[in-house]
Amino acid sequence: MFLQTLVTGLSIGGIYSLMAVGYSLIFSILSFSNFAHGAVIMLGAYIGLALATQLHWGLGLVVSGSVLGAGVLSVFNERVAYSVLRRRRAPSLFLMISAMGCSVFLENMVYATIGSRFYAFPEFFKREVVSVWGSSLSLLDVFAFTVSIGAIFALHLFVTRTKTGIAIRAGVNDMTMCSLMGVNTDRLISIVFFLAGAFAGVAGVFLGIKYLVYPTMGWVTNKAYIAAVIGGLGSLPGALVGGLILGVLETLVSTYLSSVLRDVFSFTMLIALLIWLPNGLMGRDTEEKI
Amino acid sequence: MDYELNVVMLACINMIAVLGLAVFTGFTGLFSLGHAAFVGIGAYTSGVLTYHWNAPFFFALPAGVAAAGLSSLVIGIPTLRAKLRSDYFAIAILGFGEALRVCLENLSITNGARGLSVDELSGPAWILGTLAVCLFATRNFLKSRFGALFVAIREDPTAAEMAGIDLFKMRLLSLVVSAGLCGASGALLAHRLAFIQPAMFTLTQSTQLLASVIAGGMGSISGPIIVSFVFTALPEMLRSLDMWRLPAYGLLLVLIMIYRPQGLLGYRELSGLFRRQAR
Amino acid sequence: MTTPMEPPSKPSLPPLLEVRGLSRSFGGIHAVEELSFDVAQDGIMGLIGPNGAGKTTVFNLITGAYRPTAGTICLRGIDLTKKRPHEIVRAGVSRTFQNIRLFNRMTCLENVMVPLLARGKSMLGTFFRTPFARGEEQRARETALAVMKDVGLADAAHRVASTLPYGLQRKLEIARALACGFSGQGPSVQGPSVQRPSAQGPRLLLLDEPAAGMNDAETRELGEVILKVQKDFGVTMMLIEHHIELVMDICTHVAVMDRGTLLAEGSPRDVRGDERVIAAYLGRPRARRELERT
Numbered sequence: 001m002f003l004q005t006l007v008t009g010l011s012i013g014g015i016y017s018l019m020a021v022g023y024s025l026i027f028s029i030l031s032f033s034n035f036a037h038g039a040v041i042m043l044g045a046y047i048g049l050a051l052a053t054q055l056h057w058g059l060g061l062v063v064s065g066s067v068l069g070a071g072v073l074s075v076f077n078e079r080v081a082y083s084v085l086r087r088r089r090a091p092s093l094f095l096m097i098s099a100m101g102c103s104v105f106l107e108n109m110v111y112a113t114i115g116s117r118f119y120a121f122p123e124f125f126k127r128e129v130v131s132v133w134g135s136s137l138s139l140l141d142v143f144a145f146t147v148s149i150g151a152i153f154a155l156h157l158f159v160t161r162t163k164t165g166i167a168i169r170a171g172v173n174d175m176t177m178c179s180l181m182g183v184n185t186d187r188l189i190s191i192v193f194f195l196a197g198a199f200a201g202v203a204g205v206f207l208g209i210k211y212l213v214y215p216t217m218g219w220v221t222n223k224a225y226i227a228a229v230i231g232g233l234g235s236l237p238g239a240l241v242g243g244l245i246l247g248v249l250e251t252l253v254s255t256y257l258s259s260v261l262r263d264v265f266s267f268t269m270l271i272a273l274l275i276w277l278p279n280g281l282m283g284r285d286t287e288e289k290i
Numbered sequence: 291m292d293y294e295l296n297v298v299m300l301a302c303i304n305m306i307a308v309l310g311l312a313v314f315t316g317f318t319g320l321f322s323l324g325h326a327a328f329v330g331i332g333a334y335t336s337g338v339l340t341y342h343w344n345a346p347f348f349f350a351l352p353a354g355v356a357a358a359g360l361s362s363l364v365i366g367i368p369t370l371r372a373k374l375r376s377d378y379f380a381i382a383i384l385g386f387g388e389a390l391r392v393c394l395e396n397l398s399i400t401n402g403a404r405g406l407s408v409d410e411l412s413g414p415a416w417i418l419g420t421l422a423v424c425l426f427a428t429r430n431f432l433k434s435r436f437g438a439l440f441v442a443i444r445e446d447p448t449a450a451e452m453a454g455i456d457l458f459k460m461r462l463l464s465l466v467v468s469a470g471l472c473g474a475s476g477a478l479l480a481h482r483l484a485f486i487q488p489a490m491f492t493l494t495q496s497t498q499l500l501a502s503v504i505a506g507g508m509g510s511i512s513g514p515i516i517v518s519f520v521f522t523a524l525p526e527m528l529r530s531l532d533m534w535r536l537p538a539y540g541l542l543l544v545l546i547m548i549y550r551p552q553g554l555l556g557y558r559e560l561s562g563l564f565r566r567q568a569r
Numbered sequence: 570m571t572t573p574m575e576p577p578s579k580p581s582l583p584p585l586l587e588v589r590g591l592s593r594s595f596g597g598i599h600a601v602e603e604l605s606f607d608v609a610q611d612g613i614m615g616l617i618g619p620n621g622a623g624k625t626t627v628f629n630l631i632t633g634a635y636r637p638t639a640g641t642i643c644l645r646g647i648d649l650t651k652k653r654p655h656e657i658v659r660a661g662v663s664r665t666f667q668n669i670r671l672f673n674r675m676t677c678l679e680n681v682m683v684p685l686l687a688r689g690k691s692m693l694g695t696f697f698r699t700p701f702a703r704g705e706e707q708r709a710r711e712t713a714l715a716v717m718k719d720v721g722l723a724d725a726a727h728r729v730a731s732t733l734p735y736g737l738q739r740k741l742e743i744a745r746a747l748a749c750g751f752s753g754q755g756p757s758v759q760g761p762s763v764q765r766p767s768a769q770g771p772r773l774l775l776l777d778e779p780a781a782g783m784n785d786a787e788t789r790e791l792g793e794v795i796l797k798v799q800k801d802f803g804v805t806m807m808l809i810e811h812h813i814e815l816v817m818d819i820c821t822h823v824a825v826m827d828r829g830t831l832l833a834e835g836s837p838r839d840v841r842g843d844e845r846v847i848a849a850y851l852g853r854p855r856a857r858r859e860l861e862r863t
């Protein structure tokens with residue numbers, strides 16, 4: 001029973017991690033919580049859905065299409081809603097409010113145009129059950145978990161091994177310095193937003209297959225945000241660890257206590273963490289300079 | 291006529307909540323993505339009192355105010371003491387609001403997600419009277435020493451602290467006052483609509499409150515009030531466009547941040563528009 | 570704030586501020602290490618040293634902006650290390666900032682009133698503007714105006730702080746810091762200026778590079794203001810400054826810091842001749858030239 005809970009928790013946690021990476025990537029470079037990320041994930045799911053149901057593409061193509069679409073959307077979002085603010089060096093709160101506005105706008109545009117109907121993906125996975133350590137798990141969960149971990153690992157390699165990745169990490173430390181050194185910061189930021197959007201696309205498709213596709217499905221990303229805070233906003237390994245921890249803890253709470261308490265638990269944990277461990281498990285220490 | 295009256299009454303109720311958030315955000319400089327929770331606490335406290343115990347409204351209304359004020363201590367004391375980054379604070383309050391909504395949806399005394407049907411007790415006299423009292427008291431409060439201290443904190447929290455201001459106490463005071471005003475708004479709302487349900491007090495509503503304050507202008511009372519009236523009344527008048535109201539809010543927030551971060555009457559009042567710039 | 574200050578310049582007074590073994594590290598880097606010094610009553614103590622020596626960190630530790638990793642800071646025997654910043658202000662320590670930090674959208678008068686209003690007593694009365702609440706505000710306004718007059722800012726009272734020229738903004742910061750020492754409750758101030766020296770006014774004023782960005786003439790004028798304030802308000806001062814000339818002119822005692830530790834201490838004359846100080850400043854031709862010129 002406990003092992004089953006653990007495995008289920010990890011599989012949910014994998015998707016949380018996938019979404020948390022988007023928050024962390026953007027926070028690491030612009031120091032604000034991009035609340036529009038949930039809407040990008042939702043739109044990624046709709047793009048995937050359209051490709052799967054209208055064009056009858058296979059899973060691989062659907063995911064690629066969604067990755068591309070959500071990535072471009074995310075870059076577009078940055079260009080329209082954040083770039084002016086960041087050039088003006090507006091406080092990070094303004095960026096957050098702008099992000100909030102984007103989220104409200106995108107979600108309700110979907111409501112107004114596509115409607116509030118729930119849509120289901122075609123069945124990509126047979127309803128087969130895999131056995132892991134003696135506990136059962138659906139094929140989808142195994143696949144989603146593997147892809148999530150793989151994608152995060154690939155991203156980790158990208159930012160530590162490639163030239164662009166290293167430029168991103170330098171930008172994380174000092175944006176002004178970076179631009180003085182001749183790095184094109186606009187391009188750098190676009191790449192980061194594209195990456196975040198790409199992860200949102202993958203996450204959107206998985207969420208859509210696992211649950212359903214509807215305008216407020218981005219709400220789940222609140223959990224992913226909590227995961228990013230647990231790991232420490234801005235840290236990629238943190239996003240992975242935070243997602244897994246949150247997934248397991250939540251599943252434990254809903255199995256052994258009550259499923260109603262699950263969400264209350266997550267939000268209480270968010271508040272407690274912000275208070276006692278604002279830098280999370282792996283975040284950078286930030287103290288205001290006087 | 292009845293319909294128009296109803297719209298105006300709803301706008302007035304909303305104004306009280308926006309006034310509350312203006313104290314906290316516009317004057318003290320802290321952002322909240324969870325003030326709808328305080329409206330909800332005011333609504334449910336007063337609603338439960340009149341529904342289950344037949345409490346008179348003149349008792350239920352202050353009870354709603356008090357409950358909202360007290361509950362703000364629950365989230366305010368730990369978060370404000372920890373001096374969270376301003377965006378973290380906004381998120382912590384968001385967490386509080388969402389946790390509260392889940393609780394409301396699952397308690398039996400609130401009748402869960404189906405909502406509570408209460409009596410229609412707050413007539414125009416109650417609404418206009420409460421609005422007048424709230425406006426008068428808040429204006430005085432913000433003209434007093436507390437108003438100056440709040441503005442100092444908004445302008446530079448570190449310098450304010452080094453000028454001898456007890457940052458924690460003042461921010462908490464601002465939060466309690468603003469939550470109390472939201473509570474009054476909630477109590478009036480519950481007994482105007484005669485129906486409340488947890489979905490009425492979510493992040494979307496908190497964002498609408500924040501949008502009114504930001505669009506109306508930081509450090510202004512009249513700006514947010516005007517904007518909140520327009521925000522409530524306009525979509526009600528244009529019922530057929532109701533669907534586009536929320537996308538418009540979202541778009542408006544982004545546009546304001548980009549083109550006019552100071553809002554309609556940033557750091558000014560309507561009365562002072564042609565005289566001098568206030569703080 | 571109510572204990573009367575002892576008459577000034579009595580010989581062999583105990584030091585106003587005693588710093589012992591003060592240390593603070595940030596993630597393994599020792600910004601301040603094992604620092605001990607005294608600040609004598611009624612003097613102006615200069616704190617100099619190269620950039621990154623930890624001077625501002627010392628101010629931040631004294632004012633409670635940072636908590637020390639180790640060590641004690643005592644103001645007349647009262648331990649400040651456990652107190653929160655506003656309590657330290659009430660104990661009589663106030664400061665200015667290296668990068669000017671004013672309440673930009675408030676008027677100058679309001680800026681100076683803030684510390685006075687922070688000590689106000691009116692609570693519920695503010696909702697109804699009771700005579701008590703209004704009287705309190707009136708007294709704060711009068712005290713603030715008197716302080717501004719003493720610093721030479723009387724004309725700027727109703728200007729918005731951010732519109733002031735740079736030099737006046739520095740003065741306004743000093744006026745605000747001075748106002749921190751007044752209770753705002755005392756008898757209403759009469760006549761052209763504050764009655765002084767009195768039980769009021771801060772005991773220790775920390776000035777963080779008040780002459781930064783000023784030319785020689787402005788610096789000289791600022792020096793005069795500082796001396797006048799010292800005399801008028803009977804306040805002890807600590808001064809971080811890179812204008813060596815100013816330090817040598819107005820300070821009664823100078824401490825030199827380098828890499829978080831105290832390098833030398835003594836009268837301006839002693840410090841100027843100290844080998845180690847010259848060594849620490851070597852490679853900074855301007856500072857060295859100034860050191861030699863004075």
